[in-house]
Amino acid sequence: MTTKLKIGYIGLGIMGKAMARNILKAGYPVVVHNRSHGAVKELVAEGAVEAFSPKEVASQVDVVFTNLPDSPDVELVALGPNGIIESAKEGLIFVDNSTIKPATARKIAAELCERGVLCLDAPVSGGDIGAQQGTLAIMVGGPAEALEIVMPIFEVIGKKITHVGDTGAGQIAKACNQVMVAAQMVAMGELLILAKKAGADPRKVVAAIQGGAAQCWSLDVKPERLFAGNRNPGFKAYMQAKDLGIVMDTAREYGIPLPGAAVHTQLFNAMLEMGMRELDNSAVVGVIETLANVELD
Secondary structure, three states: OOOOOOEEEEOOOHHHHHHHHHHHHOOOOEEEEOOOOHHHHHHHHOOOEEOOOHHHHHOOOOEEEEOOOOHHHHHHHHHOOOOHHHOOOOOOEEEEOOOOOHHHHHHHHHHHHOOOOEEEEOOEEOHHHHHHHOOEEEEEEOOHHHHHHHHHHHHHHEEEEEEEEOOOHHHHHHHHHHHHHHHHHHHHHHHHHHHHHHOOOHHHHHHHHOOOOOOOHHHHHHHHHHHOOOOOOOOEHHHHHHHHHHHHHHHHHHOOOOHHHHHHHHHHHHHHHOOOOOOEHHHHHHHHHHHHOOOOO
């Protein structure tokens, strides 16, 4: 019988906890670490082992995953004091499921590579439901030999795994993904408020257009939650705004005009200013409600 790889998972938020749980359920030994201990205690009760620093996680495992809020967080965990780099051994595989700047992913990979670590930037899409059900889309950048080793684990947490290219390519794909996600959320908010204020039932409008060219994941999943008054995450608005910041930073780095994404970035930043940072990204409809002086519910 083949011995299963020992897995570390650092960052147990809405997405990370569910992903670590699925890896644990698949029979892999899992070592977990998180700044707050509630999620750690849950997973330890289910069979995981707690570690008290990224360095301690990396010293015990074959593959270490991270799922953290932003580029500085991943860089600190990977390269900072008591970080992964301090106990990294040759042959360790580092997989980052966070959404960060492509340039940061490349910097981390370059430094860990000097210690013999193979690195994959592997951001995910599919929200909390996809994380729970193990149906995420995983966009992978980095060496094919590392992906081959990690693929059985990816197949536990994801349904569609795509090797996009070299280091950083996964993060570029995720930036492109977030351009589309933001556009869908804003467009959905606009069409719902258009229907409401112009005198049509938004529920019936959604039913009418779901079967045509407007059909998309957002329109299939989000309206019923909004109609029920549920604007809880999901995927938090402040994370969507952060991701759009990465999009715009990358666009500036390469001299790429993104006029639509620029407007959507402003709308999500407005959500934060209006006190909606912890709500679902679909709650951007609240900004449109304010502008139109009409409520969806």
